[in-house]
Amino acid sequence: MATTEGHSELLPEDIGTDDCLINYKHIYSPDLLKQEVAFITGGGSGIGFRIAEILMRHGCDTVIASRNLDKLKEAAQKLTTATGRRCLPLCLDVRKPESISAAVDETLKEFGRIDVLINNAAGNFLCPATSLSFNAFRTVLEIDTMGTFNTSKVIYEKWFKDHGGNIVNISATLGYRGQALQVHAGSAKAANDAMTKHLAVEWGPSGVRVNTIAPGPISGTEGFRRLGGPRAEFAGALQSIPLQRTGNKTEMAHCTLFLASRASSYVTGAILVADGGAWLTSANDFAMLLGYWSSEKEQRPVKSENK
Ligand SMILES: CC/C=C\C/C=C\C/C=C\C/C=C\C/C=C\C/C=C\C=C\C(=O)SCCNC(=O)CCNC(=O)[C@H](O)C(C)(C)COP(=O)(O)OP(=O)(O)OC[C@H]1O[C@@H](n2cnc3c(N)ncnc32)[C@H](O)[C@@H]1OP(=O)(O)O
Numbered sequence: 001m002a003t004t005e006g007h008s009e010l011l012p013e014d015i016g017t018d019d020c021l022i023n024y025k026h027i028y029s030p031d032l033l034k035q036e037v038a039f040i041t042g043g044g045s046g047i048g049f050r051i052a053e054i055l056m057r058h059g060c061d062t063v064i065a066s067r068n069l070d071k072l073k074e075a076a077q078k079l080t081t082a083t084g085r086r087c088l089p090l091c092l093d094v095r096k097p098e099s100i101s102a103a104v105d106e107t108l109k110e111f112g113r114i115d116v117l118i119n120n121a122a123g124n125f126l127c128p129a130t131s132l133s134f135n136a137f138r139t140v141l142e143i144d145t146m147g148t149f150n151t152s153k154v155i156y157e158k159w160f161k162d163h164g165g166n167i168v169n170i171s172a173t174l175g176y177r178g179q180a181l182q183v184h185a186g187s188a189k190a191a192n193d194a195m196t197k198h199l200a201v202e203w204g205p206s207g208v209r210v211n212t213i214a215p216g217p218i219s220g221t222e223g224f225r226r227l228g229g230p231r232a233e234f235a236g237a238l239q240s241i242p243l244q245r246t247g248n249k250t251e252m253a254h255c256t257l258f259l260a261s262r263a264s265s266y267v268t269g270a271i272l273v274a275d276g277g278a279w280l281t282s283a284n285d286f287a288m289l290l291g292y293w294s295s296e297k298e299q300r301p302v303k304s305e306n307k
């Protein structure tokens with residue numbers, strides 16, 4: 001108990017908005033990723049933003065890429081100011097391979113290399129299977145699973161195949177025991193965990209490592225908010241996690257730094273579970289989540305019919 005609380009206290013400013021850490025203490029040498037370039041999908045917010053920051057604080061230049069260019073520009077400015085490294089904001093939709101291709105070309109033109117790909121972009125919301133439209137299920141699979149494959153394949157073909165590289169996927173432990181109101185996200189992330197192993201086998205001979213971080217509930221993020229995490233009713237569920245707290249973005253970024261760097265040079269095809277032990281024990285309370293979902297109608301679009 002004292003150990004986990006102690007670590008939380010080291011990072012008091014971690015909770016909340018996408019701002020850079022004020023008192024960051026390096027985990028590894030600040031030169032660990034010197035002269036490397038990381039391409040981070042969804043790097044303008046939440047866990048992806050913090051991953052960009054921690055990689056940059058270890059010497060890396062970054063590309064942060066997603067759909068909302070204004071948000072990305074603001075994030076890139078903050079990241080460069082805080083770390084002194086370059087950060088290039090680029091617009092893409094991971095569902096559209098041609099947009100990924102254009103962003104990768106731009107990256108290679110600007111930086112001349114890509115060393116690390118972080119597949120972090122995703123979409124999620126709470127919804128029981130009976131209310132989930134076919135299109136809603138497809139949309140989440142297209143963003144999370146097709147998006148991860150599309151980005152990996154484009155970067156492999158344009159760069160990693162000839163130069164090697166390092167892919168880290170951001171998954172989730174929510175599907176490991178089945179989670180209520182999450183059939184879409186759980187199915188998508190399970191496919192990604194399988195993809196990690198398949199691509200590690202196929203691309204290992206080209207010098208490409210492929211690994212995954214599987215987070216549990218991470219406070220101060222959109223994903224946590226969308227699933228009702230900050231609500232008082234969930235306090236009991238969080239207490240059922242062995243480490244008795246949510247994780248934070250910096251902890252996820254440190255795990256990513258390990259897999260993205262030579263610190264893990266003989267690791268591939270691995271899934272690093274970083275959830276405080278949550279999936280081993282915590283209650284998957286269907287009634288509680290359904291109650292929350294029913295009370296949060298403004299979160300959901302009005303659908304005419306299942307498509
Ligand atoms: C938190 C729980 C607390 C305590 C539990 C304690 C212990 C539990 C222990 C272990 C559990 C471990 C972990 C769980 C905790 C955390 C969460 C895990 C995973 C998290 C994943 C993520 O967070 S992903 C990142 C979240 N951020 C985003 O989603 C931002 C990006 N999102 C979007 O862009 C949209 O939301 C989108 C995904 C819908 C895509 O947008 P777009 O392409 O524009 O698509 P639309 O046209 O809008 O919609 C497409 C169809 O989808 C339908 N839809 C959209 N929103 C909803 C909704 N809210 N509900 C139902 N259906 C929806 C929409 O209607 C469209 O379908 P049609 O049929 O109408 O066409």
Ligand SMILES: NC(=O)C1=CN([C@@H]2O[C@H](COP(=O)(O)OP(=O)(O)OC[C@H]3O[C@@H](n4cnc5c(N)ncnc54)[C@H](OP(=O)(O)O)[C@@H]3O)[C@@H](O)[C@H]2O)C=CC1
Nearest residue numbers: 042046047066067068093094121122172218221222223224
């Ligand atoms: N938060 C949590 O508790 C947990 C999160 N995770 C995983 O962590 C990762 C980050 O989640 P979190 O930080 O919470 O959420 P955010 O909403 O902050 O991050 C998701 C990012 O994905 C981008 N994105 C969404 N759709 C697309 C798309 N079609 N093309 C390109 N980019 C897209 C968004 O940017 P834009 O809108 O500009 O496109 C956004 O920056 C996700 O993979 C999530 O599944 C896993 C377990 C728990």
